Amino acid sequence: MKPVKVGICGLGTVGGGTFNVLKRNAEEIARRAGRGIEVAQIGARSSNPRCDTSDTPVTSVLEVADNPDIDIVIELIGGYTVARELVMKAIDNGKHVVTANKALIAVHGNEIFAKAREKGVIVAFEASVAGGIPIIKAIREGLAGNQINWLAGIINGTGNFILTEMREKGRTFDDVLKEAQALGYAEADPTFDVEGIDAAHKLTILASIAFGVPLQFDKAYTEGITRLTTADVNYAEALGYRIKHLGMARRTEAGIELRVHPTLIPADRLIANVNGVMNAVMVNGDAVGSTLFYGAGAGMEPTASAVVADVVDVVRAMTSDPENRVPHLAFQPDALSDHPVLPISACASAYYLRIQAKDHPGVLAQVASILSERGINIESIMQKEAEEHDGLVPMILLTHQVIEQKIDDAIAAMEGLEGVAGKVMRIRVEQLN
Amino acid sequence: MKPVKVGICGLGTVGGGTFNVLKRNAEEIARRAGRGIEVAQIGARSSNPRCDTSDTPVTSVLEVADNPDIDIVIELIGGYTVARELVMKAIDNGKHVVTANKALIAVHGNEIFAKAREKGVIVAFEASVAGGIPIIKAIREGLAGNQINWLAGIINGTGNFILTEMREKGRTFDDVLKEAQALGYAEADPTFDVEGIDAAHKLTILASIAFGVPLQFDKAYTEGITRLTTADVNYAEALGYRIKHLGMARRTEAGIELRVHPTLIPADRLIANVNGVMNAVMVNGDAVGSTLFYGAGAGMEPTASAVVADVVDVVRAMTSDPENRVPHLAFQPDALSDHPVLPISACASAYYLRIQAKDHPGVLAQVASILSERGINIESIMQKEAEEHDGLVPMILLTHQVIEQKIDDAIAAMEGLEGVAGKVMRIRVEQLN
Structure with missing residues (x-):
């Protein structure tokens, strides 16, 4: 069979990782997918010194969505503006999309999926939550027999790195944050990470696919870790707990809880022992009980691992009847529930x-x-x-x-x-x- | 769309759990799958007091494979003999198969998958390894962009329960085994569990889908936990390690290591803290690094969770072109590798x-x-x-x-x-x- 042609838009950390993994593991991936996957075009403003793109044509981002040779557009530029325009254009042109953009999906996902459905294309977004951990697939497919009761995740590596250092070394929040910025774990403006906004984007996505409700980022409660003191970390320890910045979603009779905040967890729970920049998500289903999925939540190649897995999935599903594909939000679009998201006070x-x-x-x-x-x-x-x-x-x-x-x-x-x-x-x- | 009709063969623990989950979560499952899934027939010699099967016709096991109304045969009888006959008959009759039978897949999988390919049907076996943990899906699809380097699993709950009790309470192997038998965790003949044969069945399956090699159970090295003393457990602890009964598969230049044996693991590894009857599998890929998947490895409803997820997968894929489905052993049948399994001495x-x-x-x-x-x-x-x-x-x-x-x-x-x-x-x- 002819190779599938993909265009990578954005050649930063994740884009570069995706390019390299697709090249390095081309043979292994083709043995799995049954056909080759070729990076036919790159949309980027600048090159990435960690990628040898000399054989691949480079153009501007939006042109990739217009290239008739491209089957799958991989959006790795981030942000809401150009990324949204790119994704909508690609869909409009009948192309499948793979994205790692949690903010885009959490905020504009409902609109994007509606358009994708209209055009019969797939928008895959495994890399948008918890990097290389195949958590979207686990919830959407692997636990499809369950009514999900709750899920809880350490889904921001920067925050977990800071809390781990505070606990293990007795350091203050500000001190560790400065180091995290120097190490490149945290942005110069760390608000998205330490105030829980990044985690809320991811939690919004997880809650939708777990409970079959539309994406409702604006209703997620968000509380950061900036007020935590080493005293609290130590008192928690003395009580047999650890403090983690947790994204928590729970289905109750009254509605859905959707909240990101520092949380005391018993120290003997596996998730309490997830340290440094690592991520983990627990999912509790009525049949399976509690499960946990652990791995690198960010980084060049871990995130690329999820992007490439999505590409392989799309390659397999692109020839199938759109009605029989895994629905974007796990549940059929006409079967989404209007179970309300609860205010934090409830x-x-x-x-x-x-x-x-x-x-x-x-x-x-x-x-x-x-x-x-x-x-x-x-x-x-x-x-x-x-x-x-x-x-x-x-x-x-x-x-x-x-x-x-x-x-x-x-x-x-x-x-x-x-x-x-x-x-x-x-x-x-x-x-x- | 018309509901898909499944026949459950075997109404023991897992069969009963599957029946109950399909009934209880019927609406939730249909919201995901886009069509209903109906248990149209049960093949069993006796009823299960934990299932209300009064509305479902019951017949003998092999008749289910001949019922023209049945789309998917769910094999949950276990063992090699009747199970093999049933699965081959169902495939011959053009039916898709879902099974939880690790021994059958590990020993006869190559033959079964060849026949399934010839007939264009799917044989799904997520429940055969690590119960409710969607580990087959994670490796086969979620990590499809990686070259898998190694995997290591606690994939026998009975053995892990025994080792946990020995470590936490200083009890002897024989003492805990007797309790495990009384609790129903261990069989009257515990050989399969404590000698590592059950784990080797599962490891054989995991190694095939990780490395793209045929199933080769006869080449797996197996060493049990019966010789472990509490002294060894304590010395390991003093050295900063815990002893786990691990299934370990690693790809090296020389060949594939495929071995089940007691193993010292540093005590601060997450997998070293997986206790009691719980299972966990670590998978290390070249892009993703180390991941871990944790959950209940056995039991009525956890295993049913995996069976039902497979049924939903089959419902989605049954209308697709067989060439574009996820291959049974993750890699295309004509792309399997003859990389040899190494003898334990190597x-x-x-x-x-x-x-x-x-x-x-x-x-x-x-x-x-x-x-x-x-x-x-x-x-x-x-x-x-x-x-x-x-x-x-x-x-x-x-x-x-x-x-x-x-x-x-x-x-x-x-x-x-x-x-x-x-x-x-x-x-x-x-x-x-």
């Missing part, structure tokens, strides 16, 4: 509270009564010695599971107590059984 | 050696010279106090990586020393980076 979680008490025994009684009046049960209490510099006594509580609105209300009451100094630190706790 | 590994010395300082010098004469480097040495009852001094060595033949030769020389009592205990060590 989400349920257990909580870690750190209260700075001026007068420990008295405050404990008041705090306990604030919680008990609201029907919030205390799981455990830890009191530490006064910190020398301010004489305040840190009081750490773990609560049972409760609706967020109630804990917010309780915290407001605690912060109104005369014996409590400053803000109460609140971190959610998940058991992830 | 496999490379690091080793843990436990030597019972009568006279410690003298023996150490002799042992060191035996190793050094054969070019085997010592990574570390641990000497323990004499055990009271026999006055023998346990001497534990970790070697660098070496070809097995050399270590066998060295062990033979050590066992010939006058100062060494009995056999040298030898356990392989893998770093699994």
Whole structure:
């Protein structure tokens, strides 16, 4: 059979990795796919010193979508603007698309998939979540027999690197962030990573394919890791927990929880032991129970691994009846559910509270009564010695599971107590059984 | 579209689970697959008290393969004899097959896939390895862009339960085995589990789809966990390792290593922390690096999860051109490689050696010279106090990586020393980076 011709748009880290993997493993990939996959064109403004593209014609990005010889457009430029234009143009021209662009899919995916359906083409996006881990495929196909109950993921490597360093070496957030920037793990503007926006993009995609709801990035709750102190990391450790920046999606009777925030996880859970820049996603289904998928969440070749797997999938599916393909969002487009995404105030979680008490025994009684009046049960209490510099006594509580609105209300009451100094630190706790 | 009609053959644990999951999640599954999946017939000798099959016709197993209404035959009876006859008959009749039968695939898969290809039907077998973990799909499709370097799996839950109990509670192998049998984790004849035959079946399948070689169960090396002592478990722990019963497949220039045996793994590896009956498989690819896939490796509904996912896959692919489907063994049948499976004597590994010395300082010098004469480097040495009852001094060595033949030769020389009592205990060590 004739080789399939692909055009790679964007020759940065992932584009360069994709080019190199397709070249290096060409024979192995053809043995699997049953036909060759040829990089027939590259759309890029500049070359990549790590790629030998001397045999491949290079043009501007949008021209690739117009090249009649190209079967599959691989969008690896990132961002919402040109990437969106490129993808829509490629679809309009009847080309299949492979993309690693989580922001594009999370924000414009509904529109993109509708257009792709109209044109009978595939838009594949495995590389958009958790790099080389085939998590989209696992949820969309591998667990297709299940009703997914929840999923929880460490899906931002930069954030996990920072939390790992804070825990293992007692370093501060700011200190590690600077190193991460120097190492190239974090951007000069780290907002997307440390405020959980990047993770929320990925979580939005995972939740859609797990629960069969449209992409609703604007409804995801996002809380970053910038406020975490080494004290909290250490108290969590003493209580038998680790703090991870988790993307969490859960289906309840009332609706779907969709939230990214620092989370205490029991230290003996596998996911609590995922360290450094590595990613992992747990998925809990009614038949399979809990599963975990682990690997490199970013990087030149790990992400390329997912891009190339998508290309092979497209090569196999492109000759099939569009109605029998795996639906973009795992569920048939006319079978998506309107189960609502819950506001964070209606989400349920257990909580870690750190209260700075001026007068420990008295405050404990008041705090306990604030919680008990609201029907919030205390799981455990830890009191530490006064910190020398301010004489305040840190009081750490773990609560049972409760609706967020109630804990917010309780915290407001605690912060109104005369014996409590400053803000109460609140971190959610998940058991992830 | 008309529902797809499946026949479930075998209504034991997995068959019952498959029946129940298909019923309970019928709506969710149809929302994904785009059409209903109906259990139109059951082939079984007896009913399953955990299934309400009152609405479903029950017949003898082989009749299901002859029922012209059935599109997909689900083989869940196990064993080689009737299962093989059923699968071949179903294929002959142009039916697609889903099976959870690792022994059947590992031993007769080449013949079965050849026949399926001739008839243009699919034989899906995700449930045959690691229960609910979609590991076949991950390797065959999700990592299709990679040259797989190696894979390593905890793929027998019974064995892992025994090793976990030995380590966590200091219990003996025999003691835990009896409990596992009482709990139903282990068979009355536990040979398949504890001698590694079950794991070798699964490893054979994983190695074929990872490296693109025919199934060669007869060439897999198998070593059980029956000789492991709590002393070895504790020494390993003291050295920073855990002992797991690992299925290990590695591609080298010389050939493919295919081996199941107890293995020391650094305690901080994620896979070293997979406990109880849970399974996990690490896969290392040239682009993606190391990945890990974790979940329940057996049980009624976890295994059913994989069976049903296969059914959904078959429903999607059954209308497609057979040439464009995912090949049974991941690589096109005419592109399988004849890269040989290596005999265990030619496999490379690091080793843990436990030597019972009568006279410690003298023996150490002799042992060191035996190793050094054969070019085997010592990574570390641990000497323990004499055990009271026999006055023998346990001497534990970790070697660098070496070809097995050399270590066998060295062990033979050590066992010939006058100062060494009995056999040298030898356990392989893998770093699994």
